[in-house]
Amino acid sequence: MIRADLLIVGISELATPQGTTPRAGADLGRLSVVEDAAVACCDDKIVWVGARRDVDQAVRTDDAQTLDAGGGTVLPGFVDAHTHLPFAGWREQEFDERLRGATYSEIAARGGGILSTVERTREASREELTRSVRERLARLARLGTTTVEAKSGYGLEPEAELKQLQALRDAAADGPLDLVPTFLGAHTVPREYRQDRTAYVRLLIDTMLPQVAEAGLAEYADAFVDAHAFSLDEARQVLEAARSHGLGVRLHADQLDDDGAAALAAELGAASADHLEFSSDEGIEALARAGTCGVLLPAATFFLMSDTPPPGRRLIDAGVPVVVATDFNPGSCPCDSMTAALWFACLTARLTVDEAITAATLNAACALGRGKVTGTIEPGKRADLVVHDVPNRYHLVYRFGTPAIKHVIAAGKLID
Ligand SMILES: [Zn+2]
CATH class of the missing domain: 3.20.20.140 (Metal-dependent hydrolases)
Structure with missing residues (x-):
């Protein structure tokens, strides 16, 4: 079983591109989207991503700090x-x-x-x-x-x-x-x-x-x-x-x-x-x-x-x-x-x-030569994540004028 030291739940929507190489043309807008998602991290890495209901079978979280995203949207760190x-x-x-x-x-x-x-x-x-x-x-x-x-x-x-x-x-x-x-x-x-x-x-x-x-x-x-x-x-x-x-x-x-x-x-x-x-x-x-x-x-x-x-x-x-x-x-x-x-x-x-x-x-x-390291929310990538205080990704731009950042995690560390 995968061990985690940080578990993020309460995610209304998790949206991320996938892979380690740049996307172009029709692929540019192709995101993986999971509703009611969870993300598990260990040290500075992401170790598991998926639906909230599946996390308990896949990840050992007894020692993990749990962060409640409060219905926010999670994207990769910018x-x-x-x-x-x-x-x-x-x-x-x-x-x-x-x-x-x-x-x-x-x-x-x-x-x-x-x-x-x-x-x-x-x-x-x-x-x-x-x-x-x-x-x-x-x-x-x-x-x-x-x-x-x-x-x-x-x-x-x-x-x-x-x-x-x-x-x-x-x-x-x-x-x-x-x-x-x-x-x-x-x-x-x-x-x-x-x-x-x-x-x-x-x-x-x-x-x-x-x-x-x-x-x-x-x-x-x-x-x-x-x-x-x-x-x-x-x-x-x-x-x-x-x-x-x-x-x-x-x-x-x-x-x-x-x-x-x-x-x-x-x-x-x-x-x-x-x-x-x-x-x-x-x-x-x-x-x-x-x-x-x-x-x-x-x-x-x-x-x-x-x-x-x-x-x-x-x-x-x-x-x-x-x-x-x-x-x-x-x-x-x-x-x-x-x-x-x-x-x-x-x-x-x-x-x-x-x-x-x-x-x-x-x-x-x-x-920046960091495609293998960051830029997506996938196991093996650095735990760089942002919880936006919006119900889904469209609200980020739709309600322009006020950035609504709730939590930022950089290299597995929660930023105050
Ligand atoms: Zn310049």
Whole structure:
């Protein structure tokens, strides 16, 4: 008989994708749904899932703590596959300026935008950054995120980039969230290199990437391809160098224009291409052929008041495995709630609720190389689960506006 140390009952509905590989097309919205369900966990793993009436014959629960879900809905813990977590300082004044009609370029020309966050992040000590990351991780856990990707990219010089990645490592060391660090030195060209961008690309390739790889501080490298950031060719050089150091690669692609970055992500065998609002049909087809995940960031598109919606249906119709993430950062998406990301994924990118759930759990886990570890509620997977205070999964989006998280379990531990 299976032994359990945590038993969750009182579940009106348990809904989960299944498997360890990303889902695309019609499979994206295929969930396993059990009504009046139970889940048993032992240590940090799920050991049994099924109908409540069957649990007593299958699982020895004498020593187990019992958690009553109170008629709530249980889904896998959210996997947020795209955040810019380690930053100093918010930018609410810029937001107010945008509401008064200022454009992002005008704000950047006055010294605002990414470069203002770079200035404040450079000034912050490693301890200050670590403390704020720890607080943000605790908040994410309460919001139901149990695995999170986090990018550097507000240092843009060797020491400050390393400081951001060290803060991530230190803050996540005690768990319970699983943090996947990404080096985003190629976020934008820092002010001091604006007259000699080639020298900054050399600094990334010759100094920063080797240091990051040597210190084991990142699993992935990312680059922002954009008229105001890096060209296709510069991004290719940086990411090929990253691969030669054993890092996986991902790409900020086609957010504001069709730069051909989706096709570059496919060509490089990237784990994901993110944003994709302006990707061409050819770019999207290349992603589908390469099996590269397409990460939608619908809360950011919404917050930027863009007229171009995230290309949810285009990606799904082309057979790209779709991921939904927040893009949490102080400029273009101060929203860190994956439930909110689901609202926008459904209401602006036109995913169904079931598709959005797979995109925010299993597919997101696969995009971070965690498909065998988390993203579904199945025996053998890590016990990452969320009890939502709703009678079924549709209510998560149907009653948008208020996340209703009742309990979060990350790696078998109940988060207070
Ligand atoms: Zn981003």
